[in-house]
Each structure stands twice: as C-alpha cells, then as structure tokens.
Amino acid sequence: MAHHKSSKKRIRQDAKKRLHNRYYKKSTRTAIRSFRELEDKNEAEKALPKLFSMIDRLAKRNQWHQNKAANVKSGLSLFTKSLG
DSSP, X not given: OOOSHXXXXXXXXXXXXXXXXXXHHHXXXXXXXXXXXXXXXXHHHHHHHHHHHHHHHHHHTTSSOHHHHHHHHHHHHHHHHHOO
C-alpha cells in the first residue's frame, strides 16, 4: 500500500491511463476484426486509411511495437489486394 501522497496520485493516474489505453487497443482490434469480414474491395480500400491511422497511433504511443504495427498493416493491405 502506498504511503506517500505522490505514490497515491501515481496509482490513480496509472489506473486512468490503463483504462484509456485499453479502450484504444480494444477498439483498434475490433476495427481490424470487422475489416477482415469485408467482402467488397472498394469498401475495404475506403476503410484502410482510417485503420492505418489507428494502428500508427498505437505504435506512436508505444502501446504496440512498431514492428507489430508494420506487420499488421502489411497483412491488411495484402488482404485488401486479395479481394476480388
């Protein structure tokens, strides 16, 4: 248990940040899942930039590793190209 005032504040801040980070990570994962269910190539090409933006934001904030972000983006663009 924290005894110092600053330690208690840090615990509060960390809890708030954890919720914030979890929201953005989960919403990105959900967006990727729904993107992979698309069957129309035009629709997928329109949704891809927004999805890339979400992924880049996670990588920029070190919530995802940059290599993971690049890997996921690569897979999504390959998926888009494979749609007929």
